[in-house]
Amino acid sequence: MRAETVTVGTEILLxxxxxxxxxxxxxxxADCGxxxxxxxxxxxxVGRIAEAIQLALSRADLVVTIGGLGPTEDDTTREGVAKATGLPLVEHAETLADLEELFRRRNLTWLESQARQAHLPRGSEPIPNPNGTAPGLWLPLADGKVVACFPGPPREFNPMVETWLRDRLASLGHPPLVSITVRVTGIGESLVEEKLRDMLDSPLATVATYAKTAEVHVRVAAKGLAAAQTMAEAVRERLGPNVYALGSSTLPEVVVARLCDRRETLAVAExxxxxxxxxxxxxxAGSSDVFLGGxxxxxxxxxxxxxxxxxxTLERRGAVSEECAVEMAQGAQRAAGADWAISVTGIAGPGGGSEEKPVGLVWIAMVGPSGCVAHRSLLPGNRATIRERAVARALNLLRLALD
Amino acid sequence: MRAETVTVGTEILLxxxxxxxxxxxxxxxADCGxxxxxxxxxxxxVGRIAEAIQLALSRADLVVTIGGLGPTEDDTTREGVAKATGLPLVEHAETLADLEELFRRRNLTWLESQARQAHLPRGSEPIPNPNGTAPGLWLPLADGKVVACFPGPPREFNPMVETWLRDRLASLGHPPLVSITVRVTGIGESLVEEKLRDMLDSPLATVATYAKTAEVHVRVAAKGLAAAQTMAEAVRERLGPNVYALGSSTLPEVVVARLCDRRETLAVAExxxxxxxxxxxxxxAGSSDVFLGGxxxxxxxxxxxxxxxxxxTLERRGAVSEECAVEMAQGAQRAAGADWAISVTGIAGPGGGSEEKPVGLVWIAMVGPSGCVAHRSLLPGNRATIRERAVARALNLLRLALD
Known part of the structure; x- marks a missing residue:
């Protein structure tokens, strides 16, 4: 099956x-192949929408439009589909009744223009929209091709394509791939790619890397859950302790969960x-069970x-030094009465750097039940990314200590 | 003039x-009309790129492509332009020399594939790329139309279109609109729209509102600086003290600048x-001149x-109360020895809410040279947006006090 997308909206072009x-x-x-x-x-x-749909129908089996389904005069995708296919707009009684019922239930004033949303090209199946008034539509054509239309607001669009469209494509013989994100921190994307080089070409699963500011996400996608899990575990094994989670957990979530498991508390000194x-x-949410403050x-x-x-310490070593970081962490642990304390002191820039202590130099110290460690980093980036990376380094150091 | 965009890249379609x-x-x-x-x-x-460019040339005077200009085999926009226009790729000697010089200067290994970036359709003018190796190109055709190509990485693309393309369009009789952003906090987008309703249809300038999590930005665009400034000042006057800046300053920047002007210091209690x-x-940057800590x-x-x-206070009023917020701010001012202190205590959710103290309830207190005020908010949203909005409320309260 071949699909083509037509996005409708002057605000997109502007x-x-x-x-x-x-x-x-x-x-x-892509997930559905x-x-x-x-x-x-x-x-x-209307004219340009119709032309775009006709061009798409000349090249694809499934034409998906995005946007232009609302109640206002500007919303002309339905008219464009009608013009492109030669199928007239007809009132869809059930959709109209649903709309009127929705307005009654929400105590909203019914405007006659709302009824436009129930005027669908003849033969259309309405697609339910749980988060808005305009339904989508699925219109099979005489030649076996299909035009499908979805509303543009992302909170309406996203759930409709993630559930309804995936299900429909599956029923047409295009089951989605199962994907798992392997979440990595502490090493850069190029090193991750080098370590996974052979896996990136694997016939068993699609493996792709995505660089974030302080993390790398490795997306593993395969035709079944078992194949995806096997490959995700292989990626985890290859990358070792730099992997902090498989799935959707964030680094702070992993750290908070481990502290909860151990019933230990944390303080920070920044x-x-x-x-x-x-x-x-x-x-x-729930971090108050383990985070005292700082x-x-x-x-x-x-x-x-x-x-x-x-x-x-401040005079001889300076505020950005191993000694200062250690004393900050010890002071926070003591003053907060926490099991763990972690400190961060560095030069985020753009000013304040020197040859000996350049912008990006960050000292992190951690004290816990079994003592104290300090860690020196030289982080690349601007003020915002240096600070974001310093936070990730600190959390990762704590995560590894909690293992 | 009419333009059409062609974006090139399989990663875009996936x-x-x-x-x-x-x-x-x-x-x-849009800014250039x-x-x-x-x-x-x-x-x-290559085939689909060439077809897309031909279709675009049949409808527009200027066809702008994005992406596909790098050194790898995948980067085939140059070939696509050559195929669409019938103009062969020829080595552009000056561009090749610049590339080789760049590699020497940066001590990078020269690969023969890099030379592909200097093979441009005959008649092309290279467009300088200050942030990458691949130049863009501007190709005037015999019929007076133009194909312009830009590289895809945003840090290369953005400055090239914001400077070179704007200048070129201006020289062709399309000077850009001058735009000024009026930055607003403390009121919602629908109220801003209501207050500005007559201005949104003004023939003198384009006025549009954009909702952010904790702010509303009003973009004013007009044909000259004077017209834009006049309209921006009118918007500021209409919206009153909710406007915290005209231009690009952020709310924290405005607060820090005012504290610097007054040579006063700040502490927080969160x-x-x-x-x-x-x-x-x-x-x-430079907040250390006025921010002591917290x-x-x-x-x-x-x-x-x-x-x-x-x-x-904690037992009778609870941690989320006016009294607790005031005592937190007073404690921070005292312990830090600061001129100003501001405190935030609230229920960010998703748990922890009650009928009396629902999720979103936030108390902010501020102490300064002339006393203490406390402010109650009931903020909408999820945990992340409630916290972001609470930060904006706190900064705005301080900004208004520093006026």
């Missing part, structure tokens, strides 16, 4: 909206990250008064 | 990459935001021991 729906649709089609060679985008113009480490830990010791004065960093 | 370049290009074309009725995307296939407020303040008093124990919140 660049007011990035067409993330089309990317999502591309993933679903449907070929996808062309994508088009046109504005809210300088250059200024709160982002605590912010990451507390992004996890210290933003941004000024040297507060490093001394809140955390007990020695004046001699 | 949905591995969202085509944000095409949106950026759409903005530039160039009509833009069609966009296409095709994979890395509960539900867990460090995100400090993280926002320290996102600003306290992540996530547990009730630390609220008492670090900030001196009274046990009676």
């Amino acid at each position: 660049g007011q909206t990035v067409d993330s729906n089309a990317a999502r649709l591309g993933q679903v089609l 449907v070929d996808h060679y062309h994508r088009q985008a046109v504005g809210d113009n 300088s250059c990250t200024g709160g982002l480490l605590g912010g990451a830990v507390t992004s996890v 210290f933003l010791a941004y000024s040297n004065g507060l490093k001394a008064s809140l955390l007990g960093v020695a004046q001699s | 949905g591995q990459t969202v085509d944000s370049n095409a949106a950026r290009l759409g903005q530039v074309l 160039v009509d833009h009725y069609h966009r296409q995307a095709v994979g890395d296939n 509960s539900c935001t867990g460090g995100l407020l400090g993280g926002a303040v320290t996102s600003v 306290f992540l008093a996530y547990s009730n124990g630390l609220k008492a021991s670090l900030l001196g919140v009274a046990q009676s």
Whole structure:
């Protein structure tokens, strides 16, 4: 089967909206093994919509349109499909009744324009839209081809293609691939690729790497769950302890879960990250079971008064030093009464660097039940990415210690 | 002038990459008053690239391609242009010399495949690429139409279209609109729209609203700087103190700049935001001049021991209360020795809410040279958006006090 996408919306062409729906649709089609060679985008113009659909029907078996299904005058995809296929718009009684019922239930004022959403090209099957008023439509044509239309708001579009379209494609003999994300931190994408080189060409599963700011995600996709799991485990084994999760767990979630399992508590002492480490830990619902809190010791004065960093350390070694990081972590552990404490002090830039201590230099120290370790990093990037990477380094150090 | 976009890249059709370049290009074309009725995307296939360019040339005066200009075998946009236009690829000596020089300077190994980037359709003018190896190209055709090609990596693409393409379009009689962003916080998009309703239809300038998680941005665009400034000032006047900046300054930048002007210092005390407020303040380079640090008093124990919140307050009023917020801010001001301190305590969810204190309830308190205020909010959204909105509320309260 070959599919083609037609996105409808003047806001797309004006660049007011990035067409993330089309990317999502591309993933679903790829997962289901449907070929996808062309994508088009046109504005809210019946003639151009119809031409785009006709061109797509000349090249593909399934034409999927995105957007233009709402109740306003601008929403002209239904008219465009009718014009392209020669099938007139007819009122779909059940859809109209559903719409009227929805408005009654939500106590909304019914406007006559809402009824446009129930005018579908003759022969259309409406596609339920659990998050909006405009249904999609699935229109089989006499030559065996199909035009399918979905609404444009992502919170309506995404669940409809992720469930209804996947199911329909499966029923037509295109079951989706099963995919598992292997989540990696502490090594870069090129090293991950080098370690996985032979796996990237595997006939058993599709393996692809995606670089994030402080992580690499390896996506494994295969025709069945067993094949995907086998390959994901092989990737995990190859990459070793740099893999922090298979699936959807984030690095803070893994750290919080391990602390919960061990019934141990955590405190932080932050300088250059200024709160982002605590912010990451507390992004996890339920982190209050293990996270006590911490210290933003941004000024040297507060490093001394809140955390007990020695004046001699600040004067002789400086605030960005192994000694200062260790004293910060020890001070946080003591003041918060926590089992674990982790500190971050570094130079996030753009100013403040020197030859001896360049921008990107970060010291992380961790104290726990079995002692203290310190870790030096030289992180690339700008102020924002250096800080994000420092947070990931700190969390990863803790994760490895909690193993 | 009418333009059409052709994005090249199999990764785009597979949905591995969202085509944000095409949106950026759409903005530039719209700003320069160039009509833009069609966009296409095709994979890395010479035949399909050539067909897409031919179709685009049949409908538009300027065809802009994105991607497929690199040195690898997959990068076939140059071949596609040659095939579509019938103009052979010829070695562009100056471009080749520049490439070889670049590799020498960066101490990179020269691979023969790199030379492909200097093979341009006959008659092409290379477009300089300050951030990569592949130049773009501008190819005027015999019928007066033009094919322009740009590389796909956003850090190469964006500056090339924002500077070179804008300049070229201006020299062809399409000067860009001047745009100014009016940055608003503390009121929602629908209220902003209501207040600006007559301005949204103004013939003097384009005025459009964009909702962010905790802000609304109003983009004003007009044919000259004076018209844009006049309209932006009118928007600012209409919206009053909810406008925190005209231009590109962020809310934390405005707060830090005002503290710098006043030579006053800040400390924070965070509960539900867990460090995100400090993280926002320290996102600003140079914030160390005014930000001393703060306290992540996530547990009730630390609220008492670090900030001196009274046990009676925690027991009778609870941690999410006006009294607790005030005592947290006072404690942070005292312990840090700061001129200003601001505290945040709330229920970010998803658990922990009650009828009396629902998820989204946030108390913010601020102490400064002239006393103390507390502010109650009931914020919508999930855990992440409630926390982000709480940070914006806190910064905005401080901004208004610093006025």
